[in-house]
Structure formats: C-alpha cells, structure tokens
Amino acid sequence: MAKAKNQYQCTACGGTSPKWQGRCPHCGEWNTLEETSVLPPPSNQRFQSWAAEEGKVQNLAQVTAVEVPRSAVGMSELDRVLGGGLVDGAVILLGGDPGIGKSTLLLQAAAKMAKTMRVLYVSGEESAQQVALRVQRLDVDAEGVQLLAEIRLEAIIAALRQHQPKVAVIDSIQTLYSDNITSAPGSVSQVRECAAQLTRMAKQMGIAIILVGHVTKDGSIAGPRVLEHMVDTVLYFEGDTHSSYRMIRAIKNRFGAANELGLFAMTERGLKGVSNPSAIFLSSYRDDVPGSCVLVTQEGSRPLLVEIQALVDDAHGFTPKRLTVGLAQERLAMLLAVLNRHAGIACFDQDVFLNAVGGVKISEPAADLAVILAMLSSYRNRPLPEKMVAFGEVGLSGEVRPVARGQERLREAEKLGFTHAIVPKANLPRQKSDFPKLNIVGVESLQQAVDAIRAD
Structure with a gap:
C-alpha cells in the first residue's frame, strides 16, 4: 500500500x-x-477524460453546434436562473447561508421533477426520517423521489450507476468523503476529489447533478476555489433571515445568462416563486417622503424597480458617517465628491446613509443617478416629483452616461404606473409615441438632472 x-x-x-x-x-x-x-494514486491508474471523444483533434469550423435540450424543473423562478431548465450532464453548485432554504428548495424541485423523470436525493446531513418529516411539513408529493442517506463517495457512485437517475441532488458536498483520501470530510482535498469524481460521473452518464455547498463567514462557498471553476453553474442563495423573501443569483452559468435573478417567498408550505418582484420591492413605497427615489435596475434579463432611500443629516461627530446597505460603499464617496464639484452641494459635514429597500444588492453603476437624486431630496428635505423613476451612470466629470437596455427599463416603469423618468439623453426613445404614458427627460450632465427636479 x-x-x-x-x-x-x-x-x-x-x-x-x-x-x-x-x-x-x-x-x-x-x-x-x-x-x-494524501495517498498517491496507483501507478497503473489511467486518467479518464471527461470529454466524450478522447484524443481526437477536430477543426472547430467543421464542428456542428447542436441545441442543448433542457428539462424544466417545474419552478419558474428556478428555471429562469438556470437559463430555461437543467441540461443533461450539467453540474450545478448551490450555496447559501445556513437555514436560508437550500434543502427546502431542492426537495420541492426534486418532487416536481420526479413526476416526469427519475430523481435521486442524496442526504448527507439528515437521516431518512428527518427528510420524511420535512416532506410531511411541506406537504409535497414525493412519491417518485429515490432517497439515499449516505456520505461515502464510493457508495453514492455505486447508487448512481445502479439506478441511473436523470437528476441527482447531493446535500451537501462538504459532508462527503472518499476512501482514497485519509483526511476528514469537508477538508480541501476531500471536497475537491469528491466534486471531481461526481463531475466525471455527470459527464460520462449524462446525469444532471446539483451540489449543495456551505458558505464561510464572508459569504463565499467553503472549500477550494477550484470547486466553482469545476462546475457548470454557480448559484448563490441570498436574503435576510428576518424577511420572508429569498433571492437566487446565477454567478456563473455555462448554459445561460449570468447574473440572472430569481425571487422566492418563504411560506409555511415551502418556497413559492414571485412572478412580479418589482411590486414586492415597491409594496411600501411612498412618493411624498423626502429622500426616496425609485431606480430601474437590470438583473440579468429582468428589469426591477427598487426604492433607494437616503438620509442626509448634520454630523454629530468629528468624522461624518457613510453607510450603505445593498449598495457599494466606495462608490458613495465618489458620488459625494462629484456632487460637490459639479453641482455645488457640499456634504462634507453631513452623515449620509443609503439603503436599497427589499434586501436586494445592487452593483451596477446605473444606480448613480437615482442615488444622487435621493440624497438631494433628503438634503433639501423635499420629496421628488410623484411617480418618478431614474437611472444612469454618473462620471467623474459630472456627465451622465447611458446604460444598457434603457428601453426595457422604461417599459417596466410605464407598466407599473410611473409617469416621469429622468434618464441619460442617449437612452431617450427614438419616438415619444413608444411610451405615451411616460414623460421622459433626458440629461447629459449632473447639473441638468439637478435643474430638472428643481423645476418640478
């Protein structure tokens, strides 16, 4: 040995x-x-390629591209994030905080998929009785779901070869261990080896495998970083445990668009998809309150309307406070400097607090204009015009730059009953008749945006 x-x-x-x-x-x-x-591999062990055709060199121009068939999960929001459904042989990694609903979501999805295909649910964290109790609590029909309570990799691979399911759920990858490695479950070598073996099985047998991953205290998936490179799709489960809403964001997707967002509501019967997230984010919005502005942000292929709240108040200490929730902290300092230089509004002696209502995290620069307008509204203690939305990137020289998919953002705002919009001039529609119910003002600089709300 x-x-x-x-x-x-x-x-x-x-x-x-x-x-x-x-x-x-x-x-x-x-x-x-x-x-x-680590145990070194035997000298007679040969490397098995994950590719279907080993060692064959082909001309890329002569390779015929075939549309990849997809299998619907049965939950519209999860299908949206996956790009339309599961692909045979795909490996999906789902990460999230403890107790946020990963096992609940996958158990519901497994029950729906079991009606049309063979599904194997591997539970490494709970016994069969615990999983049965969850099924009873959620009141789902799990008649066709095959359950295996096992953490040994070799036993799981044997079950995959014997039952040959269409979809397999591994809950979770950090609990598995292989007999070929002497380290404890959850270690770097165990996680990497188990993920590599399961990925090889998925590619060779055409099984769609969903891996559940634990996260560290900083929010990243525990284990080696190579785990995210190895899989085809990486999904993050986000949301505040004090709220009933959960969000799934696609960070990586080889079979669909990245940064796609799906919204779920946690109920007594499990997770339910939310078809109109904008209405949820604006459920408590009031347009007669200073310091509030509605932003039209883009999450993947879906436009969302999110309320941006700002509070600008006199500083009571030597150093003014700058705090953001759901927005980039470093971008706030830049926007305050631009506001001072190009609009003549100094906030160096003011505490500034920003919040994206609903728990959504906004990273795109298209939120700059809405953030500045919300801060101006709070600074002057004067509400913005009724039924108004805004979006646009603000540069260091005070210019307002266009953003992607401006027409789709305006169409979503008009659909939800908004009547005014301040947007970059380059995002103005070619014909005003395209948006008959929306009064759109195009601006090229920050000063023009300030003058626009002052005129109203």
Whole structure:
C-alpha cells in the first residue's frame, strides 16, 4: 500500500505546498494553507477524460453546434436562473447561508421533477426520517423521489450507476468523503476529489447533478476555489433571515445568462416563486417622503424597480458617517465628491446613509443617478416629483452616461404606473409615441438632472 504524505493546500486557490507558509505562494492569500494527508494514486491508474471523444483533434469550423435540450424543473423562478431548465450532464453548485432554504428548495424541485423523470436525493446531513418529516411539513408529493442517506463517495457512485437517475441532488458536498483520501470530510482535498469524481460521473452518464455547498463567514462557498471553476453553474442563495423573501443569483452559468435573478417567498408550505418582484420591492413605497427615489435596475434579463432611500443629516461627530446597505460603499464617496464639484452641494459635514429597500444588492453603476437624486431630496428635505423613476451612470466629470437596455427599463416603469423618468439623453426613445404614458427627460450632465427636479 502506498505511503501517505502530508502537504499543505490553499483553501482559496487549491494550490499545494510541501511546508506551511503564512502566505500562499500561488495566489498570495494569507493564512489559507491547511495540512492534508494524501495517498498517491496507483501507478497503473489511467486518467479518464471527461470529454466524450478522447484524443481526437477536430477543426472547430467543421464542428456542428447542436441545441442543448433542457428539462424544466417545474419552478419558474428556478428555471429562469438556470437559463430555461437543467441540461443533461450539467453540474450545478448551490450555496447559501445556513437555514436560508437550500434543502427546502431542492426537495420541492426534486418532487416536481420526479413526476416526469427519475430523481435521486442524496442526504448527507439528515437521516431518512428527518427528510420524511420535512416532506410531511411541506406537504409535497414525493412519491417518485429515490432517497439515499449516505456520505461515502464510493457508495453514492455505486447508487448512481445502479439506478441511473436523470437528476441527482447531493446535500451537501462538504459532508462527503472518499476512501482514497485519509483526511476528514469537508477538508480541501476531500471536497475537491469528491466534486471531481461526481463531475466525471455527470459527464460520462449524462446525469444532471446539483451540489449543495456551505458558505464561510464572508459569504463565499467553503472549500477550494477550484470547486466553482469545476462546475457548470454557480448559484448563490441570498436574503435576510428576518424577511420572508429569498433571492437566487446565477454567478456563473455555462448554459445561460449570468447574473440572472430569481425571487422566492418563504411560506409555511415551502418556497413559492414571485412572478412580479418589482411590486414586492415597491409594496411600501411612498412618493411624498423626502429622500426616496425609485431606480430601474437590470438583473440579468429582468428589469426591477427598487426604492433607494437616503438620509442626509448634520454630523454629530468629528468624522461624518457613510453607510450603505445593498449598495457599494466606495462608490458613495465618489458620488459625494462629484456632487460637490459639479453641482455645488457640499456634504462634507453631513452623515449620509443609503439603503436599497427589499434586501436586494445592487452593483451596477446605473444606480448613480437615482442615488444622487435621493440624497438631494433628503438634503433639501423635499420629496421628488410623484411617480418618478431614474437611472444612469454618473462620471467623474459630472456627465451622465447611458446604460444598457434603457428601453426595457422604461417599459417596466410605464407598466407599473410611473409617469416621469429622468434618464441619460442617449437612452431617450427614438419616438415619444413608444411610451405615451411616460414623460421622459433626458440629461447629459449632473447639473441638468439637478435643474430638472428643481423645476418640478
């Protein structure tokens, strides 16, 4: 039997080192090297390619592209995030905070898919009785779902070969272990090896495998970073545990659009898809309150209307406070400097607080104009015009730059009953008749946007 050797592996990039170091020599991260014990593979073991055709060189121009068939999950919001459904042989990684609803969502999806295809649910964290209790609590029909309570990788692979399901759910990847590796379950080497073996099985047998991943305290998926590179799709479950709404965001998707967003509502019977998220985010919106502006943001292929709230108040300390929730903290400092230089409004002695209502996280620069208008409204203690939306990127020289999919954003605002819009001039529609119920003002600079709301 081959002798095991110890090595140190980085939890961030997966690189190995023969000795411990404070800083990873591969990616430069600090305090990420962990000791692992690895058995070298037998000398007669051959590498098996994941590709269907091994060692065949082809001319790319002569390769025929075939449309990939998809299998609908049965939950419209989850199908949207996946790009239309599951693809045979695809490996999906779903991460999220503890208790946010990952197992609940996948159990509901497995029950719906079991009506039309063979589904295997592998539970490594709960016993069969615990899973049965969840099925009873959610009141789902799990008649066709095959259940396996197992954490040993070799036993799971044997079950996949025997039952040959169309879809397999592994809950979770951090609980699995392989007999070929002596380290404990959840270690870097175990997670990487188990994920590699399951990915190979998915590609060779055409099984769609959904892996549940734990997250660390900073929100990233636990284990080596190579885990996210290995899979085809990476989904993050987001949401506040104090709220009943949950969001699934696609960070990576080889079979669909990235940054797609799906919204769910947590009920006593599990998670239910929300078909009109904008109405949820604006459910408590009032247009007669200073410091509030509605932003039309774009999440993947879906436009969303989100209320941006700002509070600008006199600072009561030596250093003014700057706090954002759901928006980029560093971009706030830049917008305040632009507001001072190009609009003559100084907030150096003001505390500034920003909040994106509903728990949604906005990262696109199209929120700049709505953020500035909300801060101006709070600073002057004067509400913005009724039924008004805004979007646009603000540059350092005070210009308002156009954003992508401006027509779709305006169409969503008009559909929800808004009558005024301040947008970049380059995003103005070619014909005013396209939006008969919307009064659209195009601006090229920040000063023009300030004058527009002052005139109203």
